[in-house]
Amino acid sequence: MFQQFKLAQGVKLYVRPTEQFKTISISFKWKQQITEQNAAIRSVLANILQYSNNVYTSNAEFRKRLDDLYGAVLYFDTTKKGNYHILSLNAETVNDAYLSNEKVVDEVFSLLSTVIFEPLMKNGKFVDSIVKREKEQVIERIQSMYDDKTRYAQQRLLENIRPNHPASISANGTVSTVQQITNEQLVEMYNTILSSDELSIYVVGDVNVEAIKEKMDKHFRFSSRTPVQEPSTVDIKQASHEKDFLHEIQDMKQGKLHIAYHTPINFYSEDFPIMQMTNGIFGGFAHSKIFMNVREKESMAYYASSSYSSLYGLVFVFAGIDANLQEKAVLLIDEQLKVMQAGDISDLEINQTRSMLINQLKEALDSARAQIEIYDQYKELNEAFTVEEWIEKWSKVSKEQIQQMASKIEKEFVYFLSGKEGADNE
Amino acid sequence: MNETYFKQLEETLYHEQLPNGLNVYILPKKGFSKTFVTFTTKYGSIDREFIPIGKEEPVIVPDGIAHFLEHKMFEKEEGDVFQKFSEKGASANAFTSFTKTTYLFSSTDHVLENTKTLLDFVQQPYFTEQTVEKEKGIIAQEITMYDDQPDWRLYFGAIENMYKEHPVKIDIAGTIESINQITADHLYECYHTFYHPSNMVVFVVGAVDPNQMMNFIKEDQAAKSFEEPQEIKRFFPTEQNSVAYSERSLQMDVQKPKVIFGIKSNNATISGNEMLNFELSMQVAIELIFGRTSAFYQDVYDKGLVDESYSADFSMEQGYGFTMIGSDSPNPETLVKSIKQTILDNTNEWNFSDEDLKRITRKKIGYFLRALNSIEYIANQFTRYSFNEMNLFDVVPALESLTMEQVKNAFETLKNEETHTIFTIVPFEKKGQ
Numbered sequence: 001m002f003q004q005f006k007l008a009q010g011v012k013l014y015v016r017p018t019e020q021f022k023t024i025s026i027s028f029k030w031k032q033q034i035t036e037q038n039a040a041i042r043s044v045l046a047n048i049l050q051y052s053n054n055v056y057t058s059n060a061e062f063r064k065r066l067d068d069l070y071g072a073v074l075y076f077d078t079t080k081k082g083n084y085h086i087l088s089l090n091a092e093t094v095n096d097a098y099l100s101n102e103k104v105v106d107e108v109f110s111l112l113s114t115v116i117f118e119p120l121m122k123n124g125k126f127v128d129s130i131v132k133r134e135k136e137q138v139i140e141r142i143q144s145m146y147d148d149k150t151r152y153a154q155q156r157l158l159e160n161i162r163p164n165h166p167a168s169i170s171a172n173g174t175v176s177t178v179q180q181i182t183n184e185q186l187v188e189m190y191n192t193i194l195s196s197d198e199l200s201i202y203v204v205g206d207v208n209v210e211a212i213k214e215k216m217d218k219h220f221r222f223s224s225r226t227p228v229q230e231p232s233t234v235d236i237k238q239a240s241h242e243k244d245f246l247h248e249i250q251d252m253k254q255g256k257l258h259i260a261y262h263t264p265i266n267f268y269s270e271d272f273p274i275m276q277m278t279n280g281i282f283g284g285f286a287h288s289k290i291f292m293n294v295r296e297k298e299s300m301a302y303y304a305s306s307s308y309s310s311l312y313g314l315v316f317v318f319a320g321i322d323a324n325l326q327e328k329a330v331l332l333i334d335e336q337l338k339v340m341q342a343g344d345i346s347d348l349e350i351n352q353t354r355s356m357l358i359n360q361l362k363e364a365l366d367s368a369r370a371q372i373e374i375y376d377q378y379k380e381l382n383e384a385f386t387v388e389e390w391i392e393k394w395s396k397v398s399k400e401q402i403q404q405m406a407s408k409i410e411k412e413f414v415y416f417l418s419g420k421e422g423a424d425n426e
Numbered sequence: 427m428n429e430t431y432f433k434q435l436e437e438t439l440y441h442e443q444l445p446n447g448l449n450v451y452i453l454p455k456k457g458f459s460k461t462f463v464t465f466t467t468k469y470g471s472i473d474r475e476f477i478p479i480g481k482e483e484p485v486i487v488p489d490g491i492a493h494f495l496e497h498k499m500f501e502k503e504e505g506d507v508f509q510k511f512s513e514k515g516a517s518a519n520a521f522t523s524f525t526k527t528t529y530l531f532s533s534t535d536h537v538l539e540n541t542k543t544l545l546d547f548v549q550q551p552y553f554t555e556q557t558v559e560k561e562k563g564i565i566a567q568e569i570t571m572y573d574d575q576p577d578w579r580l581y582f583g584a585i586e587n588m589y590k591e592h593p594v595k596i597d598i599a600g601t602i603e604s605i606n607q608i609t610a611d612h613l614y615e616c617y618h619t620f621y622h623p624s625n626m627v628v629f630v631v632g633a634v635d636p637n638q639m640m641n642f643i644k645e646d647q648a649a650k651s652f653e654e655p656q657e658i659k660r661f662f663p664t665e666q667n668s669v670a671y672s673e674r675s676l677q678m679d680v681q682k683p684k685v686i687f688g689i690k691s692n693n694a695t696i697s698g699n700e701m702l703n704f705e706l707s708m709q710v711a712i713e714l715i716f717g718r719t720s721a722f723y724q725d726v727y728d729k730g731l732v733d734e735s736y737s738a739d740f741s742m743e744q745g746y747g748f749t750m751i752g753s754d755s756p757n758p759e760t761l762v763k764s765i766k767q768t769i770l771d772n773t774n775e776w777n778f779s780d781e782d783l784k785r786i787t788r789k790k791i792g793y794f795l796r797a798l799n800s801i802e803y804i805a806n807q808f809t810r811y812s813f814n815e816m817n818l819f820d821v822v823p824a825l826e827s828l829t830m831e832q833v834k835n836a837f838e839t840l841k842n843e844e845t846h847t848i849f850t851i852v853p854f855e856k857k858g859q
Binding site: 018068069136252285287299301360368 | 535678679719728800
């Protein structure tokens with residue numbers, strides 16, 4: 001899918017020339033082990049680098065420059081993947097082919113170089129006023145999660161089942177870790193990113209591979225680094241927790257039911273495609289057992305689904321229900337897993353799920369950003385990733401394998417967030 | 427079949443209006459593996475008063491019925507339509523807005539079979555009292571879910587502040603009380619009035635052969651019988667120019683206050699090119715004065731009055747329109763004061779150069795070209811433009827020919843204080859301070 005080139009030790013360039021898009025998408029992804037503190041520092045650093053730099057010293061100047069480049073998009077984001085924290089710098093620019101006599105693409109590469117290598121610093125430090133404000137911005141982003149009850153409930157669930165574990169560490173860090181960040185720590189992290197983070201660079205669009213390689217040579221100089229290798233398989237052992245149910249109350253109307261299950265199969269397991277099929281039938285799609293029973297048959301919910309978090313070996317079920325119906329909903333959801341364990345899996349369900357997994361993957365590849373994200377993950381299994389390879393894997397999955405897989409899924413924890421108990425739903 | 431080539435964008439659009447009145451548009455996209463088909467009726471939450479087809483007296487139907495109807499279309503005597511789409515690897519969905527209801531699927535395979543499923547399920551209603559009753563629980567949970575979302579409550583609070591009579595102020599899903607009044611008869615009445623092919627558009631975009639697809643849809647439609655097309659009579663109350671409430675607030679369980687400064691637009695009767703030019707002029711004016719490169723934004727960001735949730739937008743349909751500037755803010759009053767002062771300052775003295783206009787126009791052209799990578803964006807926007815007698819692919823030339831005079835005139839429609847409103851959501855303990 002992508003052609004790859006080693007730019008330095010620990011630094012790889014992946015290019016995918018395609019006429020599919022009218023723009024060129026670029027991503028730099030720096031990877032490092034995740035800790036709460038690292039996540040916090042990297043999030044604030046991302047904000048600082050996005051605010052201004054040594055050439056465009058104010059945010060307005062920087063944004064005006066992007067506007068002039070036909071509204072080129074340039075932004076940082078922070079995510080996590082298994083045991084790693086990923087700091088990404090993403091850009092998207094209009095292809096010169098659609099503009100008359102313009103050299104926008106080269107300018108965007110040059111700007112990316114400025115953003116990475118020429119931050120706004122005084123006496124070897126970032127500007128204190130910017131550090132202070134961007135710390136505030138990250139804190140507010142973390143706090144805004146509280147206003148989104150679904151995200152909040154999911155975070156509370158994770159904190160209860162996997163405390164101090166990559167699965168529950170937020171890619172933004174926590175309010176208290178962000179508050180404690182110093183200017184020196186930010187500078188140190190900036191230097192670490194340049195010198196020791198594993199770096200993958202992606203370019204997708206109607207591009208000439210040689211020309212992109214030349215642009216990389218012209219605008220960037222990356223030093224060799226030996227990234228710390230984390231085990232790619234995440235510790236998925238069932239953590240011990242004293243309780244397996246928690247009901248929390250907030251001032252709200254709906255009940256948010258979040259259930260966690262443990263599965264021994266993760267992204268790197270040979271049986272991963274079987275686990276994908278199993279989750280699809282359980283609650284992954286609109287034809288699934290959870291959707292058909294909890295929503296369509298019992299009219300208990302507007303949304304009811306399951307999701308497989310393959311890097312952590314976890315399955316989550318989410319449903320928005322009447323606050324008084326929590327026990328009934330849990331029983332009904334338990335029942336869906338039980339019937340799968342008993343072998344109540346139809347050929348129709350298997351065919352539907354396979355078709356949907358195939359369609360999902362093919363559709364996702366119609367977006368340049370998704371091509372980068374999917375390849376970035378799947379290349380760890382096989383650098384020659386193809387859609388056909390996965391279609392074949394899903395096609396081989398049998399009913400018996402799904403039944404056996406369902407039997408390996410164990411319920412770990414039920415988290416319920418709702419308004420006052422027994423209160424009317426108005 | 428009509429064929430239009432848009433040279434600058436290298437896109438060819440195919441169009442035909444079928445004998446039953448249905449408009450079909452097809453846009454083939456090279457390099458894509460999926461096809462996206464939307465089937466849209468010009469019928470949304472604001473269409474609550476109308477003369478039902480074949481009758482003479484207007485009726486008022488319960489709030490939330492267009493959205494209820496959308497839900498119920500998926501259930502048939504033989505089961506759930508999602509099942510059928512899943513079998514052919516298609517993800518299906520639907521959504522209801524103020525002015526339209528769209529049914530859609532996307533798939534990378536079996537596109538014609540999935541198109542057939544889409545056309546059939548939207549054109550073969552099946553409602554019984556029992557299935558209608560069953561849906562009430564599901565939609566009640568949907569309404570409750572939105573009730574807990576502060577940003578949705580903020581948006582609707584601002585609209586309710588602006589409109590005294592116009593049904594845009596009514597939540598698209600209705601209320602639990604209003605949906606409880608809905609019967610199967612109501613659904614059939616609305617269905618037969620608004621789902622006539624002459625009130626609908628099919629838009630196909632993606633990996634598709636235009637001739638084959640057009641013939642397929644034509645044959646399907648020719649085999650089905652419909653009543654004679656009839657003009658739909660919809661009624662809207664007269665709306666005053668000034669806002670209904672100049673300031674209101676709501677308490678919710680939020681971390682920080684949220685505010686929208688809204689400006690009601692009274693220029694909402696236009697359509698076609700006039701609408702396109704006004705809409706783009708307003709968007710450019712707002713970007714110049716309230717966008718992220720503006721002096722205003724730099725000032726309020728540096729003072730910590732706004733955060734990453736900040737936005738400033740203008741949107742309109744026939745009959746209503748509004749500008750909204752909003753953010754989570756520790757101090758909504760100071761932020762609003764600054765917005766008002768900025769409007770006043772720019773009314774008194776317009777300080778923008780042609781270079782500024784050019785920069786914003788470029789940014790918007792770039793944004794548009796990026797959006798054209800998304801076939802979902804094209805499908806959704808194209809239909810909206812066509813219902814308002816505009817063409818999505820005219821956006822780039824219209825932006826290129828925009829003058830400072832047009833932008834300035836559009837901006838001047840924002841200055842009347844009677845059209846200004848403030849809606850805030852405040853954390854519980856801060857109420858009354």
